[in-house]
Amino acid sequence: MAHFAKRNDYGLGCLSEESCDSNPIRQFEKWLADAQAADLKEPTAMVLATAGPSARVVLLKEVTDGGFVFYTNYESRKGQELKTNPNCALTFYWAELERQVRVEGRAEPVARETSEEYFRSRPRASQLGALASRQSAVIGSRAELEERVNELDRRYAENIPIPENWGGYCVRPERIEFWQGRANRLHDRIVFERKGEGEWRVERLSP
Secondary structure, eight states: OOOOOOOOOOOOOOOOOTTTTTSSHHHHHHHHHHHHHTTOOTTTTTEEEEETTTEEEEOOOETTTEEEEEEEEEEEEEHHHHOOEEEEEEEEEGGGGGGEEEEEEEEEEEOOHHHHHHHHOOOOHHHHHHOOOOTSSOOOOOOHHHHHHHHHHHHSSSSOOOOTTTTEEEEEEEEEEEOOOOOOGGOEEEEEEEEETEEEEEEOOOO
């Protein structure tokens, strides 16, 4: 059995109720801006956990007052799981900043016009990939996938149609926890829980 004895202490920052924004979305935007300014490789990467149970890393594409938006194939495993049970969780971890954010809520498909607008903003190769891939389905070979991309590239010289089964989800949060690493494992944990529309209860949790 392997044992991992290495332990890192933390001490880059602190988090208090007073320093937190009263709106957790605004607080998240501040921390995301810090992660982007630190030039991390994938600051918008987040683990999406569904009730499969299963988890995977996806990329945040937008954060609004309504929640956290990402895009995927609706017929993929995560899409099918969210259709069956929209309750889900997101986790952001910025190791270099000793920070973590956990989000719990429900995923709702975004408006079709929003998905179409985002699809049109993607590079042509990404559009072709979304159209070619039957995400999560078994495929015979890499060559089969590449040939399908090439065939679609030839077929659609100009506008590539948005797949009917592709679009965005907005995870509407009910609970958001901010974690800041501190020395001696006495970490700061501030949690926001929704009380009503635009209203949040703020509490500190034991580390």
